[in-house]
Amino acid sequence: MTVHNLYLFDRDGGCLHYAEWQRKKQAGISKEEEFKLMYGMLFSMRSFVAKMSPVDMKEGFLAFQTTKYKLHYYETPTGLKVVMNTDLGVGNIRDVLHHIYSNIYVEYVVKNPLCSLNEPIKSELFCSKLDSFIRGLPFFSARAG
Template sequence: MIYNLYIYNKHGVCLLYHEWKRPNITAGSAMADQKLMFGFLFSLKQVVNKLTPDSGMPGFHACSTNKFKLNYYETATGLRFVLNTDPNCGDMRECIRYIYSAVFVEYASKNALYTAGEPLDNEQFLFALDKYVRSLPAFTSGAA
């Protein structure tokens, strides 16, 4: 089951938060939630970088608890995609790469009306994102 998606720029600004099926979580403001998630990512990335030998390989791509799995993808330009799913979902890296290359690039980066670093509110982008995510086997089940 796919819960939600965050897209951050390289400065930690949340460009998009989209929710499909979020499990019960304590209420709070959207901005506080977005900052908390980015802080978690920043800290986790620092730990991974310190523990990982310098092999030229990228850092982490997922972490999970008994309640959810955080799937992570970072582009060369510093965009960060976080897709939260059920912990039983498989490897979602290809799904996130597709969201970046076929949805974000096509409907945001190539859009002359979109200013890089600004929040994403393009209806075509949101429609394409929603259509793709709903087509995934992991959307309704815990398996990918």
Template structure:
């Protein structure tokens, strides 16, 4: 499966899930965070007010993912993509500095440290 096909499948799944959860959830989803868990993994979605989506798959024991996704948006994406005139917003991110900072923030998070051995 190509990356484009995989991206389309992921987008379709997220769109369908979000639509379903919006209709049946007693919790207000306006805060932009949604997750679902299986017995193998947890899919976490953080959506910004501008409809930019951050998706992170974690193990089922990960803690603090909502905060981590918000941090990735504010401290990594905004700082190293939005404020970088060399990063076009409508193209895939190719910045090595962005990738380095993303890796750094994820590895410092409690969710990364708490993964089972």
């Protein structure tokens, strides 16, 4: 099992942070275009799920999967969106995404007076804490095939 990549978006669709670990295939477009495409897909997916669900969805859109990967989604009350792509063997990781938000983003970005909210994250401490956390996950594998 492995983690492919992670996106953090603000409420307006700006990509605050992007990181990748085991991404085998690139999109073939600029990162800015990739971020816009990903955010647009998330916006559409959330809307689709909210409108088409046959039952009340108190948590809304959480994940979707293809035959090759699984996209996990977590949105905070303030509109920050955490998106992680993993392989198919990874189950529900809502708690992992919440941990990234509450214990890494809040601690090393929100509480950091040198970080501007709604601007791309430039904090090396945030990046290193996030990377260490991801690499320490039980489903992270540096040797994923």
